[in-house]
Amino acid sequence: GAVVSQHPSRVICKSGTSVKIECRSLDFQATTMFWYRQFPKQSLMLMATSNEGSKATYEQGVEKDKFLINHASLTLSTLTVTSAHPEDSSFYICSALNPYSGGTDTQYFGPGTRLTVL
């Protein structure tokens, strides 16, 4: 099956610092990747859709200047949380759309990155 990796798996940082999270599709090319956030005991919430070679599309309420997304290649998308604050502490999960899978909309999820901002 399709494999998606994320790095780092866990990060603890001080308030005000920026954190970059990488999402890679390891065995397929993904023109579209998605970034989600999940707070404890809540469902996954889509933050933005990342398209290779173009600007990301952000969901309502998500600040594009705070959550910078870059999708420079068909296998890599990055999410940078700028000037992180404790309320940004969450589980960040990326997914990649595999156009070669049986379904046209099957997303494969990365293992997630747990961010703790002190």
Add this chain to the structure above:
Amino acid sequence: RKEVEQDPGPFNVPEGATVAFNCTYSNSASQSFFWYRQDCRKEPKLLMSVYSSGNEDGRFTAQLNRASQYISLLIRDSKLSDSATYLCVVNFPDSGGSNYKLTFGKGTLLTVNP
């Protein structure tokens, strides 16, 4: 009405029991439906897609009723390893109607006890 609504749970069942999960969705234009499972502090993993005709994969059976906008998942002969949170996921069109995005239910926690 929530976009995707699931049984709040949690469910605690003994090994071998049959357990059913229910889910309703708000947008009749949805085209794709899924059940994912999520283990504690892990990413969601696709369990099965749900088709109009209903589909079965071993001990798991999924049903879709488009008229009622209702999805179900049945697990028979439950195992300890089935313990997880089960997420109902629906692909909703955006306001333009051309792009679809996954919308997750809050999940129902299942614990299978020995």
